[in-house]
Amino acid sequence: MIFGRKKKKEAEEAVENIEKTIDTEDSSFDLFKSSDDTDNTAKVETAEDVAENETAEAEVTEAENPDTAEVTEEEAPKKEGVFKRLFKGLSKTRNNISEGFSSLFSGFSELDDDFYEELEEILIMADIGVNTTEDIIEELQSRTKENKVKTAEECRELLKNIIVEKMMVTENDYAYEREKSVVLMVGVNGAGKTTTVGKLASKLKAKGLKVTMAAADTFRAAAIDQLVVWSKRAGVDIIAGQEGSDPASVIFDSISSAKAKNTDVLLCDTAGRLQNKSNLMKELGKINKIIDREYPEAHKETLIVLDATTGQNALSQAREFKTVTDISGIVLTKLDGTAKGGIVIAIQAELNIPVKYIGVGEGIDDLQEFDPESFAKALFAEE
Ligand SMILES: Nc1nc2c(ncn2[C@@H]2O[C@H](COP(=O)(O)OP(=O)(O)OP(=O)(O)O)[C@@H](O)[C@H]2O)c(=O)[nH]1
Ligand SMILES: [Mg+2]
DSSP: OOOOHHHHHHHHHHHHHHHHHSOOOOOOOGGGOOTTTTTTGGGOOOHHHHHHHTOOOEEEOTTTOTTHHHHHHHHOOOOOOHHHHHHHHTHHHHHHHHHHHHHHHHHOSSOOHHHHHHHHHHHHHTTOOHHHHHHHHHHHHHHHHHTTOOSHHHHHHHHHHHHHHHOOOOGGGGGGGGSOEEEEEEOSTTSSHHHHHHHHHHHHHHTTOOEEEEEEOOSOHHHHHHHHHHHHHHTOEEEEOOTTSOHHHHHHHHHHHHHHTTOSEEEEEEOSOOSSHHHHHHHHHHHHHHHHHHOTTSEEEEEEEEEGGGTHHHHHHHHHHHTTSOOOEEEEEOGGGOSOTTHHHHHHHHHOOOEEEEEOSSSTTOEEEOOHHHHHHHHTTOO
């Protein structure tokens, strides 16, 4: 334990001050309602309650966890190349989309209306979305004209290029890795936030960065435990409070710890579900204010974690979050579990936010920086 009662008091006061400035009005955030929303009401408490709880920050380090090596070894997946993992992770989407592509490109001898109609159907079936599909088709029609392309087979490369151009991530989108930074993981429950914090911690550590996790989902004890397990797997430090403690004070303490230990990246897990949407938004607001005030020099990155298997619903979740917090990037998880991986294309084209990471499995190595070229290559079944 590194924080004494004096520090605790400081955190409580900081959080209290922030709370006073936050509007408590309810907003229309229906995505967060769930059938058991009322079950856990008593568990979330305010900053004042934290003192009574005597929140104990647990700092779990590699040294304190002798079983770290064991966990890593046991769960170490077979090392595979990044592209191979992506290729495998996209197999459901590829089966869906590329069989259509094959018959389209080999079945049509000329680029007539039927060709474009069939292409449109394939793209929409893969969840690329109506607007993005229309854009792609229009662009393809104009480029085939421009390049005097007459056969369907020649069209393939043009289509691939257009799809790659729709995806907007650049090297600059990972600039946070080169600065002292705070990464906030947000999203609805079950999207994959905690898992992504774990995978990302491991990835950043492998790049030689010093990472600390903040367990700011204090809503359920299981959420804290889950992140502690990931911290062991990734071999990084974690700052956690007890169940029911104030998430903003966990963030406050994590920032103090990150500064003291010269941490490069502070990765913050947040709750996906509270009693209701307004609590969740209020909590995010408090967390944001604490970061802005206590660590203004840090590069702030807010990643929204979206479950690709929820398809177009993921898009509306992102839109809702966008209304309450700045989002700098998207993490699209569970691409391995869907045949509609085309959502990757739709989501960035429609939201104008880059997909920075994709999840292609549950293992620690199953998070990838999003690479449009490799994605298109895997989609068009080229190995
Ligand atoms: N197949 C697959 N499963 C994933 C991926 N990412 C996360 N999951 C699984 O999705 C489930 C939910 O993930 P969590 O990380 O607990 O989700 P969360 O957003 O933290 O959820 P809450 O804490 O309830 O808000 C877990 O069983 C994960 O293993 C992925 O890329 N592929
Ligand atoms: Mg979680």
